[in-house]
Amino acid sequence: MKNLSAFLFSILDRFMRFVELPTVYLQKKIGVQRMGYLFVAPNMVLFSLFVFLPVGLAIAYAFTGGTNMLIWDRPFVGLENFSRLLNCGSYMNPASCEFDLFWTAVHNTWWYTLLNATGTLVMALITAVVLNRLTKGKALFRSIFFYPVLLSPVVVGLIWKWFLARDGLLNALVLDLGGERTIFLLEVWWSRFWVVYVSIWFHMGFFTLIILAGLQAIPRDIYEAAKVDGTSEWRQFWRITLPLLTPNLLVVAVLLLIRSVQVFDEAWVLTDGGGPGTANTFIVQFIYQTAFSSEVRLYGLASAASVLMGLALLALTLIQVWLAKKAEY
Amino acid sequence: MLKFLTRTRHHGKMDITDILSWLWLTLGTAVIAIPIAWAMLSSLKTEAEVNSFPPSLIPQSTVNTQVEGYDKDLSVWQWTKTDGETKQVALVRRIGIKATVVDMDKPEKTFQVPISEITQLKDVHFQWQNYTDPLERFDFFTYIKNTVFVTVVATILTLLLNSMAAFALSKYKFRGKNAIFMLILSTLMLPLSVIMVPAFIVIVGLNLADNLWGVIFATVATPTGVFMLRQYMLTIPDDLIEAARVDAASEFRIYWRIVLPLCAPALAVLAIFSVIWRWNDFLWPLIVLSSPENYTLQIGLNAFQGQFSVEWHYILAMTVIALLPVTIVFLVLQKYITEGVAGSGVK
Known part of the structure; x- marks a missing residue:
C-alpha cells in the first residue's frame, strides 16, 4: 500500500515536471509576481463560464421569447416575460393569474419558507442549548444530530417516503394506537406538513452546529457570575444567552430564509414532483419544469422567474451581510 | 452507563x-x-415481507421444509391446540377456515385443524439479493461507476484548481488581485438554482450536455475552497518561499513541492467536503444528464423509484448503497467535518 502510493506519487511528480517546463518559460517572460495571473486563471475561466456568463445570460434571456436555445435566434420581447409572470387579478389568488402555476409556487414557497425557517431555528436553538449544557457525550450527540445533513436529498426523500408509505412504519404505529390509516403524501395538508418536517429533520443539524459555535463564544465568566448570584438556569437563558446570541441568530435566520426559498431536491423526491396536484410545487421546481421538462421549453420565461427569485435572494443576502457586520461589533 | x-x-x-x-x-x-x-x-427483507402489513421489525422469511411424499416444500406452522399444547406441523393446503396439515414426523397421515389455531413460523433471513439484483438486472453498476468517476475526478480537480487560485491570491502581488478575490467571494452568495437555466445553455454551447465532464467542470471551482485554502496559506511564512526562490526553484515548483504539501490539513478538509458534495449532487446532474448510461447514482436511483415505484426492496437497498460511503466517511472523520462546518459555515 505504501509502496503503491509512493509509486503513484512519483509518476505524478514526473508528470508535473512536464507541466513545469512551459511555466518556467512564461515566468522568464512576465516576471515572478505576475505568475499569480497564471495560477488564478483556470479558476477564473471556470467561474466565468459557469457563474459570471450565466448571470449575464439569465438577464439577457429574460428579455427574449420563443423556444430557440441560442440567444441570436431569439426575438427580443422587452418586459413581456415579466409582465406575463406578474399578470394577476389578485396576487392573493393564484387562480386569477395568467401563470397560475408560478403564483401557486410562490404561495407554496412563501408558506414553506416561513414554517421551515421558524421550525428549524427553534429546534436548532433548543438542540444547541441542550448540547452546550453537556459536559460529557457532547461530541457524540453533536455527531448524531449532524448526521442527516450529510445524506443526499434523494436518500432523505426515499427514506421518508418509505416511512410514510401506505404500508409504512408510521401507519403501523397509527393503526396500533387505534387511529385510521392515512396515505400521508397524497393528502394536501399532510403532505405539506411532512415536507416541512422532513426539511427540518434534514437540515437542522447544520444550523445547530452554527448556533452552538455562537454559544461557545459567549464568555463563561458571565454564567459564573450569574451562578454566584443564584440565578436559575432558566433565567440565565432568557437574560444572558438569548440577548447575547441574538445577533448570531439573526444571521442564521436570514441564512435559513435564503436556503428555504430555494427548496427543491428533497421535496421533489418525497412528493413525486410537487404533488399531490401542485400542493408542494415550489419556485425552483417551476423554473426547472418551464425550462427543462415541459414540452415547450420556455427559457425566457424560466429566466425571468430566475431573475425575480435572484432579486429576492439578493435582498435577503444584503440584509444578511449587514446583520453579519453588525454582529461582529 | x-x-x-x-x-x-x-x-x-x-x-x-x-x-x-x-x-x-x-x-x-x-x-x-x-x-x-x-x-x-x-432493505434486507424479501419482496413479500416488504409488502406485508403490519410490517415486521427484523427481516424474516417463512420456514419451509421437505416432507416425504410431497413434491413441493411445505411451509412450517406452529399449531397451538385448544389445551395449550403446541406442535410444529407442515401445511398441505388451506380451504376456508380449515387447514390440512401433516405431522412432519409421520408424513403419511394428514389431518384438519381450524386456521385460527395455527401461526406461520418465520426465522431471521437477510435478503442480500436486494443488493446484488439491481447491480445485475438494472443499470445500477453503471450509475455507481459514473458517480465514483465524477467524485474522484472532480475532487482532484477541485483540490488542484482551488489551491492554485488560493496560492495566487495569498502569495503574489498583481494588479486586480483584490478585485478577483472579491469576485470569487461574491459567487458564494449566488446559488445554482438562480442560474441553472443559462448554466445549462453554456453546457450545451460547450457540447458537454449529457456528459459527465459537464457535471464535473461546472462544480470544481468553488469559492468555499478558494477561501478556505487562502486563509490557510496566509499562515505559511513568506520567507520559506523567498528561500526557495533564492535556490532558483520555479514558481510552479514552489507551488507543487512546498506550498501544496504544507497545506495538507486544509486540503484534506476540502477533499472530505468535495467527496460528500459530489457524491450527493442532485439538481445539477439532473439538468445535465439525460441518458441512463450517463446517470449518476442519485439520478439513477430517483429515476428508478419513479419507474418501478413498487419495487421497494430494490429501492431501499440502493438507498442504503447511496448513503453508505458518506456514512463511513463521517464515522471515520466526524471530528474534522463538524469542526470544519462550525469553523467556516460551509456545508
Whole structure:
C-alpha cells in the first residue's frame, strides 16, 4: 500500500515536471509576481463560464421569447416575460393569474419558507442549548444530530417516503394506537406538513452546529457570575444567552430564509414532483419544469422567474451581510 | 452507563432542566435514527415481507421444509391446540377456515385443524439479493461507476484548481488581485438554482450536455475552497518561499513541492467536503444528464423509484448503497467535518 502510493506519487511528480517546463518559460517572460495571473486563471475561466456568463445570460434571456436555445435566434420581447409572470387579478389568488402555476409556487414557497425557517431555528436553538449544557457525550450527540445533513436529498426523500408509505412504519404505529390509516403524501395538508418536517429533520443539524459555535463564544465568566448570584438556569437563558446570541441568530435566520426559498431536491423526491396536484410545487421546481421538462421549453420565461427569485435572494443576502457586520461589533 | 446518564453538573441531584435535556436528546436521537434504521432493516427483507402489513421489525422469511411424499416444500406452522399444547406441523393446503396439515414426523397421515389455531413460523433471513439484483438486472453498476468517476475526478480537480487560485491570491502581488478575490467571494452568495437555466445553455454551447465532464467542470471551482485554502496559506511564512526562490526553484515548483504539501490539513478538509458534495449532487446532474448510461447514482436511483415505484426492496437497498460511503466517511472523520462546518459555515 505504501509502496503503491509512493509509486503513484512519483509518476505524478514526473508528470508535473512536464507541466513545469512551459511555466518556467512564461515566468522568464512576465516576471515572478505576475505568475499569480497564471495560477488564478483556470479558476477564473471556470467561474466565468459557469457563474459570471450565466448571470449575464439569465438577464439577457429574460428579455427574449420563443423556444430557440441560442440567444441570436431569439426575438427580443422587452418586459413581456415579466409582465406575463406578474399578470394577476389578485396576487392573493393564484387562480386569477395568467401563470397560475408560478403564483401557486410562490404561495407554496412563501408558506414553506416561513414554517421551515421558524421550525428549524427553534429546534436548532433548543438542540444547541441542550448540547452546550453537556459536559460529557457532547461530541457524540453533536455527531448524531449532524448526521442527516450529510445524506443526499434523494436518500432523505426515499427514506421518508418509505416511512410514510401506505404500508409504512408510521401507519403501523397509527393503526396500533387505534387511529385510521392515512396515505400521508397524497393528502394536501399532510403532505405539506411532512415536507416541512422532513426539511427540518434534514437540515437542522447544520444550523445547530452554527448556533452552538455562537454559544461557545459567549464568555463563561458571565454564567459564573450569574451562578454566584443564584440565578436559575432558566433565567440565565432568557437574560444572558438569548440577548447575547441574538445577533448570531439573526444571521442564521436570514441564512435559513435564503436556503428555504430555494427548496427543491428533497421535496421533489418525497412528493413525486410537487404533488399531490401542485400542493408542494415550489419556485425552483417551476423554473426547472418551464425550462427543462415541459414540452415547450420556455427559457425566457424560466429566466425571468430566475431573475425575480435572484432579486429576492439578493435582498435577503444584503440584509444578511449587514446583520453579519453588525454582529461582529 | 446508568451513572453516566444520571450524572449532572451539580453533584448529586438531577433537576428538572437536566431531565428535560436528556429527554430532548433521547427523543431527537430516536427521531433521527428510526427512519434510517427502518429503511436499512427493510432493505434486507424479501419482496413479500416488504409488502406485508403490519410490517415486521427484523427481516424474516417463512420456514419451509421437505416432507416425504410431497413434491413441493411445505411451509412450517406452529399449531397451538385448544389445551395449550403446541406442535410444529407442515401445511398441505388451506380451504376456508380449515387447514390440512401433516405431522412432519409421520408424513403419511394428514389431518384438519381450524386456521385460527395455527401461526406461520418465520426465522431471521437477510435478503442480500436486494443488493446484488439491481447491480445485475438494472443499470445500477453503471450509475455507481459514473458517480465514483465524477467524485474522484472532480475532487482532484477541485483540490488542484482551488489551491492554485488560493496560492495566487495569498502569495503574489498583481494588479486586480483584490478585485478577483472579491469576485470569487461574491459567487458564494449566488446559488445554482438562480442560474441553472443559462448554466445549462453554456453546457450545451460547450457540447458537454449529457456528459459527465459537464457535471464535473461546472462544480470544481468553488469559492468555499478558494477561501478556505487562502486563509490557510496566509499562515505559511513568506520567507520559506523567498528561500526557495533564492535556490532558483520555479514558481510552479514552489507551488507543487512546498506550498501544496504544507497545506495538507486544509486540503484534506476540502477533499472530505468535495467527496460528500459530489457524491450527493442532485439538481445539477439532473439538468445535465439525460441518458441512463450517463446517470449518476442519485439520478439513477430517483429515476428508478419513479419507474418501478413498487419495487421497494430494490429501492431501499440502493438507498442504503447511496448513503453508505458518506456514512463511513463521517464515522471515520466526524471530528474534522463538524469542526470544519462550525469553523467556516460551509456545508
